Amino acid sequence: MANRTYSSDQLGHWEECISLPPRFRRLASPILDLEYLITLHTHQIVKIPYENLSLHYTPTPRVSLNPQDLFQKIVGNARGRGGYCMEGSIFFNSILRSLGFKVERGVGVPQGKYDGWVHIVNIVTLPDGSKYSVDVAFGGDGQVVPLPLTPFSEEPPVFTNFGSQQIRLIHAPVPPENQESPAATQSLSSQYAKFVDEEPQRF
Structure with missing residues (x-):
């Protein structure tokens, strides 16, 4: 598999780490469908925490985004470690690719004014052509399931997240709160999220 980052042994250790049910483990040959993706997403966010301890509580705050370093850390x-958004999303991107999913990285602005790219998510295309935003590294208000990317002409569905919290993905211009950025008034598809079709950069 050309996109495989992690070995079968590594994937097995990860499946054990997140307590993945047996019918969704590689040995059961699960179908690359939405049910499988939801299960992976759910178990990942339950077992792998969003945290930034390496940035604040080490004498040398250096974070590696190398997939092998991330695997060793997580x-x-x-030790029950996770990571901040770049670590968690790049790690999960490598997991999904190694399992055979078609996945791209998307970068963007999680809220408020446009100050440049400060967050990363994964965009998964399932075999039926449907696309989903998969964000396992946003923290407390992050999405609890993959969210569908709907065509521009359709009203995006609303999903229940935590408790009474509701979330949705909206295809619209980024708010022009920072007029210094020429990107602030351009479309969401080209400015809020950048989809990369080619092989991802190796860190």
Whole structure:
């Protein structure tokens, strides 16, 4: 598999780490469908925390985005560690690619004024052509399931998130709160999220 980052042994350790049910483990040959993606997303956010301890509580605050370093930190060391958005999303991107999913990185602005790209998500295209935003590294208000990317002409569905919280993805211009940025008034598809079709950059 050309896009495989992690070995079968590594994937097995990760499946154990997130307590993935047996019918969704690789040995059961699960179908690359929405049910499988939802299960992976749910178990990932339940077992792998959003945290930034490496940025604040180490004498040398250096964070590696190398997929092998991320695997060692999150799974290999078995210390219950996770990471901030770049770490968590790049790690999960490598997991999904290694499992056979077609996945791209999307970068954007999580809220408020446009100050440049400060967050990263994954965009998964399922075999039926449907696309989903998969964000496992946003923290407390992050999405609890993959969210469908709807065509521009359709009203985006609303999903229940935590408790009474509701979320949705909206295809619209980024609010022009920072007029210094020429990107602020352009469309969401080209400015809020940048989809990369080619092989992702290796860190």
